[in-house]
Amino acid sequence: MGSYMGQQEHGISxxxxxxxxxxxxxxxxxxxxxxxxxxxxxxxxMGTMFLLATVCCALLSKDSLCxxxxxxxSFASIIAKCLRCDPVKKESLVIMPTFGVQLEQHFWSxxxxxKFVPIGKILKPVLNEHVTPVxxxxxxxxxLREEYDLMLVFKNLNPPVKMxxxxxxxLCAFVDSKTLSDSALPQST
Amino acid sequence: xxxxxxAALVCPFVWLNPHHEFSDIMDGQGTxxxxxxxxxxxxxxxxxxxxxxxxxxxCLLKLGHKVVVMTHAYGNRSGVRYVTNGLKVxxxxxRPFLMQNxxxxxxxxxxxxxxxxxxxxxxxxxxxxAFSTLCHEALMHARAMGYKVVFTDHSLYGFADAGSIHxxxxxxxxxxxxxxxxxxxxxxxxxxxxxxxxxxxxxxMVPNAVDTAMFTPSPKRxxxxxxxxxxxxxxxxxxxxxxxxxxxxxxxxxxxxVRFIVGGxxxxxxxxxxxxxxxxxxxxxxxxxxxxxxxxxxxxISGHIxxxxxxTEAFCIAILEAASCGLLTVSxxxxxxxxxxxxxxxxxxxxxxxxxxxxxxxAIDMLPGIxxxxxxxxISYLRILGWKTVLPSYDHQLPTMAPxxxxxxxxxxxxxxxxxxxxxVPDIGPLHAHLGSSNxxxxxxxx
Numbered sequence: 001m002g003s004y005m006g007q008q009e010h011g012i013s014x015x016x017x018x019x020x021x022x023x024x025x026x027x028x029x030x031x032x033x034x035x036x037x038x039x040x041x042x043x044x045x046m047g048t049m050f051l052l053a054t055v056c057c058a059l060l061s062k063d064s065l066c067x068x069x070x071x072x073x074s075f076a077s078i079i080a081k082c083l084r085c086d087p088v089k090k091e092s093l094v095i096m097p098t099f100g101v102q103l104e105q106h107f108w109s110x111x112x113x114x115k116f117v118p119i120g121k122i123l124k125p126v127l128n129e130h131v132t133p134v135x136x137x138x139x140x141x142x143x144l145r146e147e148y149d150l151m152l153v154f155k156n157l158n159p160p161v162k163m164x165x166x167x168x169x170x171l172c173a174f175v176d177s178k179t180l181s182d183s184a185l186p187q188s189t
Numbered sequence: 190x191x192x193x194x195x196a197a198l199v200c201p202f203v204w205l206n207p208h209h210e211f212s213d214i215m216d217g218q219g220t221x222x223x224x225x226x227x228x229x230x231x232x233x234x235x236x237x238x239x240x241x242x243x244x245x246x247x248c249l250l251k252l253g254h255k256v257v258v259m260t261h262a263y264g265n266r267s268g269v270r271y272v273t274n275g276l277k278v279x280x281x282x283x284r285p286f287l288m289q290n291x292x293x294x295x296x297x298x299x300x301x302x303x304x305x306x307x308x309x310x311x312x313x314x315x316x317x318x319a320f321s322t323l324c325h326e327a328l329m330h331a332r333a334m335g336y337k338v339v340f341t342d343h344s345l346y347g348f349a350d351a352g353s354i355h356x357x358x359x360x361x362x363x364x365x366x367x368x369x370x371x372x373x374x375x376x377x378x379x380x381x382x383x384x385x386x387x388x389x390x391x392x393x394m395v396p397n398a399v400d401t402a403m404f405t406p407s408p409k410r411x412x413x414x415x416x417x418x419x420x421x422x423x424x425x426x427x428x429x430x431x432x433x434x435x436x437x438x439x440x441x442x443x444x445x446x447v448r449f450i451v452g453g454x455x456x457x458x459x460x461x462x463x464x465x466x467x468x469x470x471x472x473x474x475x476x477x478x479x480x481x482x483x484x485x486x487x488x489x490i491s492g493h494i495x496x497x498x499x500x501t502e503a504f505c506i507a508i509l510e511a512a513s514c515g516l517l518t519v520s521x522x523x524x525x526x527x528x529x530x531x532x533x534x535x536x537x538x539x540x541x542x543x544x545x546x547x548x549x550x551x552a553i554d555m556l557p558g559i560x561x562x563x564x565x566x567x568i569s570y571l572r573i574l575g576w577k578t579v580l581p582s583y584d585h586q587l588p589t590m591a592p593x594x595x596x597x598x599x600x601x602x603x604x605x606x607x608x609x610x611x612x613x614v615p616d617i618g619p620l621h622a623h624l625g626s627s628n629x630x631x632x633x634x635x636x
Contacts, residue, residue: 129269129614133282134300136269136308138612161612 012163019163028095028174030167032159034088036108041087051080088156093167095174098181101142103153119178121145125153125171127164140164140171223255223310227302227327228317229290231260231278235482236423237506238318238343241373241397243272250274257309259302261291261323279305283323293322302330307611315339316363319346319356319381325363332366340364341371341395342381345503345524357384371395373504374525380503396528399509401569406515406561407490414446416553419492419516421452421480421507422499429498429521430457435542436498437461438468440549447553448473452480452488489514493559494552500540502526508535513568515561519552521545534564 011020018033054076058069087108094102100118107113123143128150130139138161141150153167226246230238246256251274258278267282281301283291291298306314314331316324319342328338340363347353364370364385370392372378382389411417418440422428434457437449451461451474458476465474480488489495495511497520504525508518512534520526522537529535536555538548 131268131279131281132301134297134304136279136301136304 014160014163017157017159017163019159019166021166026097028097028170029092030095030170031090031092032154032157032163033090034157036087036089047080047082051076091154091157093153093171095170097174097177101171101174103151103155105156117142117144117151119174122171122175124175125168126150127161127168138164140168142171221253221255223312224249224257225306225309225311225314225327225331226256226258226317227260227314227321227324228258229261229285229321229323230318231258232272233263233266234289237397237504240482240506241341241343242317243276244398244400246276247274250276255309257305257311259305259323259327261285277309288320290320290322293326295326298323298326299330302327303334304611306331306334306336308614310613311336313337313339315341317341318343319360320344325359328363328367337368338366339369339371340367341373342377343373343503345377345380345501346384348384353384360385367391369393373397374528376525376528377503397504397506397509399506399513399568401513401565404486404489404510404513404565406513406565410561411491411493413493413556416444416447416494416556417450417492418447418494418496418519418549419450419452419489419511420496420498421485421488422497424451424453424455424457424461426457427500428455429500429540430455430460432498432500432521432540432542432545433496434460434464436496436545436549437474438464438470439542439546441468441470441473443546443550444553447549448475450475450477450488450492452477452485454479485510486514489516492516493556494519494549496549497521497526498540498545499523499526505529509568513565515559515564517552517555517559517564519545519548531567534567 011018013019016035018035020031020033022029051073054072058073061069089106089108091106092104094104096102098119100116100120101122103115103117105113121144123145126141126143127138128141130137137158139158140153142153144151153171226242228238228242230236231242232239242258246258249256256276258276260278260280262280262282262284267280270278270280272278281298283298286292305311314327314336316328316338317340318324324340328340331338346356348357360381361384364387367387368391370381370385370387372381372392372394373396375394378389378392378394381387382392420433422430424430433451440447441449449470458478461474461476465471465476477488489511493516495508495516495518497505497508497518499505499521500523502524505520508520508526508529511518512530518530518535520535520537521540523540526535527537536548536552538544
């Protein structure tokens with residue numbers, strides 16, 4: 001069973017993730033789409049059904065509401081909250097020359113989360129190897145000035161390195177162009 | 190479906206064979222391996238096991254092998270680090286729970302071990318130290334996946350106390366299916382074979398080595414008007430700190446021109462401090478505390494005699510370092526210590542205060558005939574203790590066959606295969622090849 005790496009017209013796909021790159025209005029846009037997980041959606045519906053069933057049982061039972069039924073409703077709420085998922089549809093990186101970069105997360109529910117990082121704040125983009133207690137994977141991160149923590153470019157996705165490399169190169173070129181323009185400025189006397 | 194689930198519980202590793210081909214691991218220059226060193230003991234923690242893993246890894250990198258080290262996180266040191274010559278170290282965020290060991294979970298370390306093995310395209314897994322839980326688990330998981338495994342034992346253990354009985358049981362389990370084992374002395378080999386019950390033909394003796402270029406004697410010979418005895422060890426029971434408490438006052442009483450320098454720290458330091466106060470030896474016994482490894486040589490060359498009072502030692506790299514610095518060694522005759530140095534470089538004694546005092550007296554009498562430079566040259570010349578000579582023995586023991594695959598049969602048709610989410614890391618090559626560095630560890634010993 002091998003992974004499928006087909007080269008699309010303006011992107012790369014491996015079955016789970018699809019990378020697309022295009023330019024729009026002077027901005028350089030790198031987008032990674034993720035395939036929707038039907039299993040997670042199913043789990044989310046099951047959690048919601050479980051909560052509804054628990055509440056209905058508690059309300060329709062002949063006994064009055066007691067501590068046990070309140071506990072079961074609370075427990076069902078926690079389970080439903082944990083199983084609830086708002087899957088990510090795509091995450092994108094928009095490079096705006098001379099301004100900065102914008103990190104976007106688009107969810108299937110229609111919600112969009114955006115974060116802008118000015119160019120002066122970016123020290124260096126890095127391909128970082130994350131080690132967790134159970135796994136190890138590569139991800140693209142930004143080293144920021146005067147901040148200790150790394151900022152992940154793709155917070156919810158783990159795309160393969162072959163998709164991260166062109167994005168990293170584009171970010172490096174963007175940061176280097178800023179450095180060059182700063183050094184080309186005449187020194188104030 | 191129920192049968193498949195039961196089979197999955199009983200045979201969890203059957204369907205976890207690596208799928209990549211092993212033929213492309215060996216490059217065209219010969220049999221080159223990709224070795225994963227696993228132990229709970231590595232830098233920044235310092236000791237014999239740690240330095241053994243480090244120096245062995247450096248020399249293997251020089252020979253063209255790829256080496257990766259896996260250990261647990263040390264404080265904020267978590268994640269991937271690159272040390273000298275591009276040695277990659279995985280500090281897995283498993284917190285140590287007892288004596289620098291990770292919590293033994295038996296199966297919970299399997300995902301990260303498999304991930305590292307697959308992404309680094311490892312061919313041989315080498316575990317270090319019988320007391321390391323991470324080592325045992327990694328060896329078990331590696332064998333389950335069909336990789337070749339090697340185990341190096343660095344310590345001697347008993348047979349009677351409860352801790353040793355349990356440790357020996359774990360060792361029997363782990364070593365039941367290994368390919369080869371390495372011990373650092375003949376005594377250690379005998380001890381390991383008896384404890385684990387493995388075949389002696391599988392166990393090889395590869396002694397520890399010392400970097401003689403790093404441990405050189407002082408260019409100026411010390412005067413014998415005042416004799417300085419150096420002690421550098423962890424001040425714990427196993428290292429004979431209680432013996433020191435008995436020996437030092439007696440030696441100071443018998444020999445007025447003898448002075449002691451004690452380096453190291455540990456729970457027994459309090460006893461030594463009390464001894465100093467009780468016998469008013471503040472001006473004759475200097476306590477340095479913990480000595481960084483980079484400063485060990487500067488402490489050693491300030492003395493004439495090195496005193497080792499360990500109650501058990503598989504090899505004792507410390508006396509090797511002391512001999513390389515030109516010191517005459519006085520040591521307890523325990524474990525593998527008699528195998529380390531020739532008889533004219535070491536005075537052995539039984540682990541009893543009276544015998545040790547007698548050995549110190551004999552060493553003081555021998556001092557005028559000791560030339561530190563000649564002693565250092567002998568250590569380098571003999572080459573039985575240098576990494577350059579030890580390494581071919583180790584290299585020879587590395588398994589040359591490709592890893593075997595566990596027969597899977599019908600279960601692979603029933604059980605779902607794991608998704609391929611593990612990417613292989615590209616080889617960037619050793620850093621010294623890029624930086625043009627020529628001061629490698631092994632090359633320095635040719636001088």
